[in-house]
Amino acid sequence: MSANVNNYHNLLINGTISGTIDTANGIERGALLISTNSKFEDRLRSKPTPKDIRFEDIEQFMRKSGFEVKVGNDNAHYCFLYRLELSSGPRSVKASVAKPHRSGEGVKIPYIKNILKAVDEIREFANE
Numbered sequence: 001m002s003a004n005v006n007n008y009h010n011l012l013i014n015g016t017i018s019g020t021i022d023t024a025n026g027i028e029r030g031a032l033l034i035s036t037n038s039k040f041e042d043r044l045r046s047k048p049t050p051k052d053i054r055f056e057d058i059e060q061f062m063r064k065s066g067f068e069v070k071v072g073n074d075n076a077h078y079c080f081l082y083r084l085e086l087s088s089g090p091r092s093v094k095a096s097v098a099k100p101h102r103s104g105e106g107v108k109i110p111y112i113k114n115i116l117k118a119v120d121e122i123r124e125f126a127n128e
Contacts, residue, residue, distance in 0.1 A: 040061050053106045055100060059078070067081060067095075068081045068082070068083070076098055081094045091125060093122055095118035
């Protein structure tokens with residue numbers, strides 16, 4: 001990675017910037033807005049994993065984190081996709097979530113863990 005990309009990733013990890021950046025080595029899209037999502041993320045990571053996390057909150061968290069939202073044909077399954085375009089090749093991370101059928105139900109714990117895994121993968125990539 002070039003110095004520009006490393007600098008970008010340092011800003012990304014600190015929650016300073018978001019959006020798209022052009023570098024001499026390629027284009028990177030999406031940025032984790034860690035500072036704005038940190039309280040909600042702390043709640044997601046708390047033990048035991050909360051069972052009352054609303055789907056709307058998950059969707060907002062993922063959008064603010066730079067993920068694109070793809071809705072399945074059944075309107076019940078959502079795929080959150082994070083794409084990076086680098087000179088070394090494209091990279092994408094995805095997390096799938098099933099929207100609860102009843103409005104008062106929380107997102108199931110395996111989906112919350114799936115979301116946190118995707119966010120961790122992006123941070124890991126940013127630290128490379």
